[in-house]
Amino acid sequence: MTATTSDGAPVVADGIVVVDKPAGLTSHTVVARIRRLAGTRKVGHAGTLDPMATGVLVVGLNRATRLLGHLQLADKSYDATVLLGAATTTDDAEGEILTTAPVDGVTAEAIEAAVSRFRGEISQVPSKVSAIKVDGRRAYERVRAGEEVALKARSVTVSRYDVLDVRPGPSGLAVDISVDCSSGTYIRALARDLGAELGVGGHLTALRRTRVGSFDLSVAHTLESLAQSFAWLPIAEVAAGTFPRYDADAEQAAAIRTGRPLSGVKLPAGQTAMFDPTGTFLALYEAHGPVAKPTAVFVG
Structure with missing residues (x-):
């Protein structure tokens, strides 16, 4: 996704940027550059790469920095x-x-x-x-x-x-x-x-990381291309593509926004991405017997 203001500055919400890190830069330096390009201080990364290494570095923006810890990023390819x-x-x-x-x-x-x-x-x-x-x-x-x-x-x-x-x-x-x-x-x-x-x-x-979890080089951007046109994956898109999806009604969405448990909701094993009727990603919930409880809430 790419959007800009009238003066050309990027409009960046919560999301994920997959960077193709160049050699010679630390992961910390990449995060600093993404902060400037995205115009936000809330930037974090998952899976450090050494300066000599290149390839996939998954970077979270704003509230998506909290989503990084819940994504399946354990499996990697090099x-x-x-x-x-x-x-x-x-x-x-x-x-x-x-x-x-x-x-x-x-x-x-x-x-x-x-x-x-x-x-x-x-x-x-x-x-x-x-x-x-x-x-x-x-x-x-x-x-x-x-x-x-x-x-x-x-x-x-x-x-x-x-x-x-x-x-x-x-x-x-x-x-x-x-x-x-x-x-x-x-x-x-x-x-x-x-x-x-x-x-x-x-x-x-030589070392090049080609994949982290479901993110590979096909969705990665160089710092140069991001400087020309800042592109990111919205948090709702990442959540829907990573976890099972549950579309809540208005009453359930109100409860989810405040992190309240839900009764009578059947969720699959593991974490489920909860959405409101407008398609806004609200939270990750998990089944605990007959009750669904939040593991992380991303709104409010």
Whole structure:
């Protein structure tokens, strides 16, 4: 959706912007730019991307910032390039090289066999330069301050891990991969662990997020295009496309607006988007036995 005032400034209500983040910018910087473009301070994002990474960053505007926490954004997809033959301090190309090894004996068959060990539910130690907090401070802050950081392994799910291409790199063997995974999976750690499994070391040289939940690159906009014409998905459209829909009558809508429980309303399992007779998105409700109760109200 795109709308402007008479002087050309965007008129932005509650909604979602899917940004195709460029390399070199932090997610925080992207949010700051969206604030200026949208003319609102109430902007937040879901799923941080590192500065070197590009691709899908889901940004909420105004009341839709509260909707972000209810959207199914746990499953993500990435395209990436791993360079085998060198391990780095950050598990990516921005770090210092720790070790190098010849890759002459590494075959495509060996790479595929190693990759297969990282499919499904796996135990993964996050990268030391992740945003995980250690005693109140981000791990990457401690690493950059010269501290040694030890992070605990966590269970993540890699539902797809495909090898797309294997080719000679500038100083090793470049492996293009495509991954579907659960939230909390670190692609840098997959690169590191693939190199370790093959005994030659490895690190990430390129990363592009192609999907977050139901939002993919087909609905993403560059910052340049948003500066020319600010486009967003209205909150009602996002809610209707994400959750089961219930169209309330006028009496029910009045109760929903104030977050009151509804009796005698049958809702499916999970959250349901509640709309008033005019099509305005009001709230998310959940069934609790014979009573429907609110999980979040977005009006009033």
